[in-house]
Amino acid sequence: MKFYYFHLMPYVMDHDEPSSWVTLSNRHYDPEIGHGLYHQYLDQLEYAEKLGWDGICVNEHHQNCYGTMPSPNVMAAMLVRRTSRAKIAILGNGLPLRENPLRIAEEIAMLDVVSRGRVISGFVRGIGAEYYSLGVNPTHSRERFYEAAELILRAWTETGPFPFDGKYYRYPFVNPWPRPLQKPHPPVWCPSQGSTETVEWAAKRRFPYLMVFTPVKRIAQIYGEYREACERHGYTASPYQLTVNLPIVVAENDAKAYAIARDNVLWVYNIGLRMKTPFYMPPGYLTEPSLRRVLANRPKPPTELTFEDLEEGGYIIVGSPATVRDKLRVFADELKAGIVCSGMNGGSHEKTLEMMELFAREVLPHFREDAHIDETAGVGR
Amino acid sequence: MPTPRELVVRGTAVHLHVEGSGPPLLYLHGAGAGGRWLTFQEQLARHFTVYAPSHPGHGGSPAAEWIEHISDLAFHYLDLLDELGLERAHLVGASLGGWIAAEIATMASPRLRSLVLIDPVGIKVEGWIYPFLFSMELPELVPMIFQKPDAALALAPKDDSIDTLAELFRQNAALARVGWNPYLYNPLLARRLPRIAAPTLLCWGEHDRLVPLQCAEAWAKSIPGAQLVTFPESGHVPHLEEAEAVAAAVVDFCRRQDGTR
Numbered sequence: 001m002k003f004y005y006f007h008l009m010p011y012v013m014d015h016d017e018p019s020s021w022v023t024l025s026n027r028h029y030d031p032e033i034g035h036g037l038y039h040q041y042l043d044q045l046e047y048a049e050k051l052g053w054d055g056i057c058v059n060e061h062h063q064n065c066y067g068t069m070p071s072p073n074v075m076a077a078m079l080v081r082r083t084s085r086a087k088i089a090i091l092g093n094g095l096p097l098r099e100n101p102l103r104i105a106e107e108i109a110m111l112d113v114v115s116r117g118r119v120i121s122g123f124v125r126g127i128g129a130e131y132y133s134l135g136v137n138p139t140h141s142r143e144r145f146y147e148a149a150e151l152i153l154r155a156w157t158e159t160g161p162f163p164f165d166g167k168y169y170r171y172p173f174v175n176p177w178p179r180p181l182q183k184p185h186p187p188v189w190c191p192s193q194g195s196t197e198t199v200e201w202a203a204k205r206r207f208p209y210l211m212v213f214t215p216v217k218r219i220a221q222i223y224g225e226y227r228e229a230c231e232r233h234g235y236t237a238s239p240y241q242l243t244v245n246l247p248i249v250v251a252e253n254d255a256k257a258y259a260i261a262r263d264n265v266l267w268v269y270n271i272g273l274r275m276k277t278p279f280y281m282p283p284g285y286l287t288e289p290s291l292r293r294v295l296a297n298r299p300k301p302p303t304e305l306t307f308e309d310l311e312e313g314g315y316i317i318v319g320s321p322a323t324v325r326d327k328l329r330v331f332a333d334e335l336k337a338g339i340v341c342s343g344m345n346g347g348s349h350e351k352t353l354e355m356m357e358l359f360a361r362e363v364l365p366h367f368r369e370d371a372h373i374d375e376t377a378g379v380g381r
Numbered sequence: 382m383p384t385p386r387e388l389v390v391r392g393t394a395v396h397l398h399v400e401g402s403g404p405p406l407l408y409l410h411g412a413g414a415g416g417r418w419l420t421f422q423e424q425l426a427r428h429f430t431v432y433a434p435s436h437p438g439h440g441g442s443p444a445a446e447w448i449e450h451i452s453d454l455a456f457h458y459l460d461l462l463d464e465l466g467l468e469r470a471h472l473v474g475a476s477l478g479g480w481i482a483a484e485i486a487t488m489a490s491p492r493l494r495s496l497v498l499i500d501p502v503g504i505k506v507e508g509w510i511y512p513f514l515f516s517m518e519l520p521e522l523v524p525m526i527f528q529k530p531d532a533a534l535a536l537a538p539k540d541d542s543i544d545t546l547a548e549l550f551r552q553n554a555a556l557a558r559v560g561w562n563p564y565l566y567n568p569l570l571a572r573r574l575p576r577i578a579a580p581t582l583l584c585w586g587e588h589d590r591l592v593p594l595q596c597a598e599a600w601a602k603s604i605p606g607a608q609l610v611t612f613p614e615s616g617h618v619p620h621l622e623e624a625e626a627v628a629a630a631v632v633d634f635c636r637r638q639d640g641t642r
Binding site: 022023132135136137138139276277278279281282283284286288291292295296 | 513515516517518543546547550551553554556557558561562
C-alpha cells in the first residue's frame with residue numbers, strides 16, 4: 001500500500017458565524033499567524049518525504065478557514081524544489097473555476113518538468129461553495145469540467161499549435177511551452193464524492209478515483225461502482241486507481257489517540273465544514289438523478305457528526321499503532337484500496353511531527369510489500 | 382384554478398394555464414411562482430384571456446437545456462405567441478418575468494398591446510447590486526422578498542418530499558442558467574430599453590428590498606413614456622401582497638390601450 005501525506009492547511013479557529021465558507025469574514029484572518037502556519041504546514045509535507053511517505057498532497061479551496069490553499073499549484077511549486085523523491089499530488093485543480101484552464105496545462109507542465117516527472121494532477125469541479133466564492137455559474141460546472149479536461153489533455157499530448165474551439169473555452173493557438181515530462185502526460189486523479197457521472201468518466205479514462213472524507217460504507221459502494229465501470233470499459237482496475245483520503249490519528253495507545261482525535265479532528269467536520277445549505281448544493285451543480293440519490297439517503301451534515309459517528313462510520317482512523325494497522329488492513333484487504341492519503345493533527349506542530357514519526361516507525365513498514373512498484377505506471381492516463 | 386394545458390413550442394414542452402375572456406394577455410411569472418394560479422391572475426382573467434405559462438424548469442414545465450440566456454426565454458415566448466396564434470397581446474411580467482417581458486419588448490414591440498413590468502430585474506442600475514438570493518435560506522429570503530410575510534404562504538412548497546425538493550432545485554437551476562453571472566441582469570438590456578414602443582406601465586412595491594425604488598426610476602427614464610405606479614404596502618411582489626390594487630391598476634392601464642375604457 002502507498003501512503004500520501006495530505007494537507008488542508010486549515011486556519012483553525014472558533015466562530016459563531018453560520019458558515020465557515022464564502023461569507024466568514026476575512027477580518028478573522030491574521031497574516032502574521034498565517035505566516036507561521038504556512039511554514040509549519042510546508043515543513044510537515046517536506047518531513048513526510050523524509051519519513052518515507054510515497055507522496056505529498058495539496059488541494060484547492062476558496063474563501064474559508066477550512067483550507068487556505070486557493071492556489072494548489074503555488075504550494076506545489078514551493079514543494080517541488082524542497083523534495084526529491086515523493087510524488088507531488090495536486091488534488092486537485094478546480095477546472096471549471098478557471099476562466100482560462102490552459103493556464104492549468106502550463107502550470108502542471110512546469111511543475112512536472114522541474115520535478116522530473118513527480119507530479120500527479122487531480123482534476124476536480126470544486127465543491128459547491130467555490131461557485132459562490134468565484135462567481136462561476138454552477139449550472140455550467142459539469143460541461144466546463146469536461147471541456148477544460150479535454151483541452152488540458154490535448155494540450156499535453158498533441159503537437160501544437162492547434163486551435164481549440166469549445167463552448168466555454170476558445171483558443172486560436174494551443175501550444176504550451178513547456179510540455180510535460182511524463183509521457184503521455186502526468187497522471188490524472190479524480191477526487192470526488194461519488195457522483196455517478198464522475199465515476200463513469202474517470203473509469204473510462206483509467207483515472208484513479210479518490211474518495212474524500214466519506215464513510216467507509218459509502219467508499220465500498222462507490223469503489224464497487226467504479227470497478228464495475230472499469231470492467232464495462234474492458235479492463236480490471238488496478239489497486240492504485242482506488243484511493244482514499246481520511247485523517248489518521250495515531251498515538252502510543254488507543255485512549256491517547258482518541259483524546260487527541262476528539263480535540264483536533266472533530267473541528268474539521270463540525271466547524272471547518274460548517275456552511276449554509278445552499279453552499280453545499282448550488283443550483284444545477286448536481287444532475288437531477290444525482291440530486292435525488294443524495295436526497296434519498298441524506299447523510300448527517302458534517303456539523304452534526306459526533307466523534308463516535310466519525311470513528312464508527314470509518315470517516316477517520318484512530319488508535320494505537322496496532323489498531324491503526326488493523327484498520328488500514330480493512331482498506332488494503334477488503335476495499336483493496338492501493339493508496340491512502342491522510343493528514344495528521346497532533347494538536348501542535350511539534351506533536352504533529354511526533355505523530356508522523358510514530359506512524360513512520362510503527363505503521364508504514366508493515367505495508368511495504370509493494371515498495372518496488374511505481375503506483376503511477378500505466379495508471380491515470 | 383383552470384385546468385393546465387400542455388403544448389409544445391418548437392420542441393419545448395410548455396405547461397400553461399388559460400382562463401378568462403377578452404383580449405389576450407400573456408402573464409410571465411417570477412421565480413418560485415411557476416404553476417401557480419393566484420388572485421392576481423384571477424382578477425386579470427375577468428377582463429382578459431389570460432395565458433400564464435410556466436417557464437422551462439419552473440412549475441410543471443420541464444427543464445430545457447437549450448435555454449442558456451435570457452434572450453432564449455424571450456424568443457421562446459415569441460414562439461409561444463405564434464403557436465397560440467396571438468398576433469398582438471398585452472404582456473405582463475413580474476420580477477424574472479418582467480425581465481423576460483422587457484427583453485421581448487426590445488425585440489418585438491409591435492406584437493404588444495401594452496407592457497406591464499412589476500418590480501422587474503434585468504438591468505444594472507448604477508449604485509445598486511442585487512442581494513444574492515441563491516445563497517439565502519427561507520428565514521432570509523422571505524423578508525427580502527415580502528413586506529407582508531403572510532403573502533409568502535401562497536408560494537410555500539407543498540411538502541418536503543424528494544419530488545418537491547427536486548422541483549425547487551430544478552427551478553433554481555433554471556433561474557441560475559440565465560441569471561447567476563451577470564447576476565439577474567443582461568448587460569445589453571439597459572441600452573436597448575429606449576427601443577420599447579409599447580405603452581408601458583411600471584408597478585413597484587415601495588418596500589422592495591431586492592429591486593428598490595431607485596431601480597424603478599432607471600427603468601422609467603429609459604422606456605419612452607413609461608408610467609410608474611407604486612404600492613405602499615408591498616415589497617418585491619406587490620401582485621401577491623396587494624393583489625387587488627395591482628390587478629386594478631393593470632386592468633385599467635391595459636383597457637385604456639384597448640380603448641375599452
